Amino acid sequence: MRETSQNPYIASAKFNRKAIQVSEAQKRAHSLVGSARIEKVPIHEANGRFLAEDVFAPHPYPFFRRSGMDGYAIRCEDVEQASSNQVIWLKVIDDIPCGYASDMILTETTAARIMTGAMVPEGADAVVMLEATESRTEGGTSWVGIKRPMDQGANITPVGFEVRPDELLLRQGTRITAGELSVLATFGIHQVPVFSKPIVAVFATGTELLRVDEPLQPGKIRNSNTIMLASQIEQAGGIAVVQDSVPDDIELARQRLDQAIQEYDFIVTSGGVSVGDYDIMGDLVRRPEVDMLFNKVTMRPGSVTTAAVVQGKLLFALSGNPGACYVGFELFVRPAIRKMLGDQQPYLETWTATLRQDFNKVNNFTRFVRSRLEIEDGRVWVTPAAIDESSVMVSIKDSDCLMIVPPEQKGLQAGTQVQVLKLER
Numbered sequence: 476m477r478e479t480s481q482n483p484y485i486a487s488a489k490f491n492r493k494a495i496q497v498s499e500a501q502k503r504a505h506s507l508v509g510s511a512r513i514e515k516v517p518i519h520e521a522n523g524r525f526l527a528e529d530v531f532a533p534h535p536y537p538f539f540r541r542s543g544m545d546g547y548a549i550r551c552e553d554v555e556q557a558s559s560n561q562v563i564w565l566k567v568i569d570d571i572p573c574g575y576a577s578d579m580i581l582t583e584t585t586a587a588r589i590m591t592g593a594m595v596p597e598g599a600d601a602v603v604m605l606e607a608t609e610s611r612t613e614g615g616t617s618w619v620g621i622k623r624p625m626d627q628g629a630n631i632t633p634v635g636f637e638v639r640p641d642e643l644l645l646r647q648g649t650r651i652t653a654g655e656l657s658v659l660a661t662f663g664i665h666q667v668p669v670f671s672k673p674i675v676a677v678f679a680t681g682t683e684l685l686r687v688d689e690p691l692q693p694g695k696i697r698n699s700n701t702i703m704l705a706s707q708i709e710q711a712g713g714i715a716v717v718q719d720s721v722p723d724d725i726e727l728a729r730q731r732l733d734q735a736i737q738e739y740d741f742i743v744t745s746g747g748v749s750v751g752d753y754d755i756m757g758d759l760v761r762r763p764e765v766d767m768l769f770n771k772v773t774m775r776p777g778s779v780t781t782a783a784v785v786q787g788k789l790l791f792a793l794s795g796n797p798g799a800c801y802v803g804f805e806l807f808v809r810p811a812i813r814k815m816l817g818d819q820q821p822y823l824e825t826w827t828a829t830l831r832q833d834f835n836k837v838n839n840f841t842r843f844v845r846s847r848l849e850i851e852d853g854r855v856w857v858t859p860a861a862i863d864e865s866s867v868m869v870s871i872k873d874s875d876c877l878m879i880v881p882p883e884q885k886g887l888q889a890g891t892q893v894q895v896l897k898l899e900r
């Protein structure tokens with residue numbers, strides 16, 4: 476027998492848990508989350524970050540009238556009578572590559588050779604593509620022959636075609652990816668205001684836990700939750716600070732928790748939240764100085780998911796069972812990180828899908844079943860994992876959504892429309 480963690484706190488409260496709905500639990504925890512600090516990062520470090528301020532266009536885009544073709548800038552009125560039988564010849568007065576602003580103004584029967592992306596000269600109101608022209612040189616002077624009339628503005632992108640000045644370009648809270656980066660680059664925003672990444676301490680509890688590099692021993696398992704949670708934290712947009720696991724010793728866990736609380740934005744733990752003799756996290760949040768938000772949620776897996784405020788910081792004490800730990804993170808921790816990052820939609824997207832096969836495992840708690848989506852003929856299908864018990868680790872990797880099975884008396888038949896939470900991975 477090993478020494479048990481004598482609970483110095485409250486014992487009877489252990490079994491007296493009041494289960495609340497997922498939405499209520501989310502509200503309790505997430506209403507306490509404010510925006511993160513703001514920092515400026517160089518644009519090449521802004522990928523994947525969340526914008527901390529609205530961005531308005533400092534100038535129109537394009538900034539100048541831009542040629543859409545390699546060809547000749549002309550005046551439409553000069554070529555109104557042009558046809559293949561009646562080629563109209565214009566004197567070429569300039570040659571305009573990209574990056575060059577011509578100081579010539581097109582006047583009657585003149586043209587300028589121009590390249591795609593170059594600035595159209597004053598006086599011109601259309602560009603004729605090279606292939607539709609003829610050319611000749613006479614005594615050092617170039618001439619271009621036009622064989623058909625042109626429409627006003629043909630092959631010219633007007634100033635502000637894409638973006639008008641002062642237009643709202645990007646909203647605060649937007650995740651910055653390829654498209655946003657091109658906007659920022661285009662408008663010269665090289666120092667980007669972003670929300671600082673929340674720093675999240677993560678540690679597992681459990682005397683049975685071995686490090687990943689340790690050989691197996693009877694009764695022990697390797698700690699897989701910490702690395703899984705660290706990945707989920709990073710995917711959500713936070714920085715994971717991975718700590719060694721703590722054996723089931725309430726005093727050690729308390730010290731570790733109280734220390735982490737000083738330094739980090741959130742604390743995430745796994746294990747020890749149920750009613751077992753060594754379930755120390757459940758006991759820790761029942762201390763008088765801790766404001767416990769919930770310790771039972773009407774969901775499976777993860778019914779024992781616990782959240783508390785410790786010294787003003789949020790602690791998410793997730794179940795040790797890998798499936799429950801994973802789901803608890805996605806429903807409670809991810810949105811907290813995203814909310815801190817200013818994300819306007821911090822929760823996983825809800826999709827509607829058609830159930831591929833009968834699903835009979837129903838009970839009086841809402842289930843979040845690890846499942847896989849397929850799109851066939853424009854229809855979204857969902858297939859639940861073969862094994863999705865709370866204790867099962869291996870099906871996490873096979874899922875890209877969580878199928879929501881509301882509390883039901885009877886099973887769901889294949890073909891039923893169900894809601895799924897789309898995992899972002």
Ligand SMILES: Nc1nc2c(c(=O)[nH]1)N[C@H]1C(S)=C(S)[C@@H](COP(=O)(O)OP(=O)(O)OC[C@H]3O[C@@H](n4cnc5c(N)ncnc54)[C@H](O)[C@@H]3O)O[C@H]1N2
Pocket residue numbers: 679680681683684696697698699700701745746747748749750751754776777778779793794795796797799865866
């Ligand atoms: N009498 C009752 N027993 C249990 C109840 C209950 O209501 N009454 N609830 C069950 C449910 S539901 C769950 S979920 C689990 C929750 O367990 P804990 O959160 O207390 O977690 P542990 O006891 O520490 O571990 C459970 C399980 O997970 C394994 N584990 C733990 N940490 C890790 C890790 N870092 N990596 C991989 N695997 C881990 C651990 O070895 C156990 O097998 O309680 C039920 N029991």
Ligand code: MOO
Pocket residue numbers: 774775776777778779780794796798799865866
């Ligand atoms: O908390 Mo448990 O995961 O409901 O199975």
Ligand SMILES: [Mg+2]
Pocket residue numbers: 746747748749750751753754
């Ligand atoms: Mg336990």
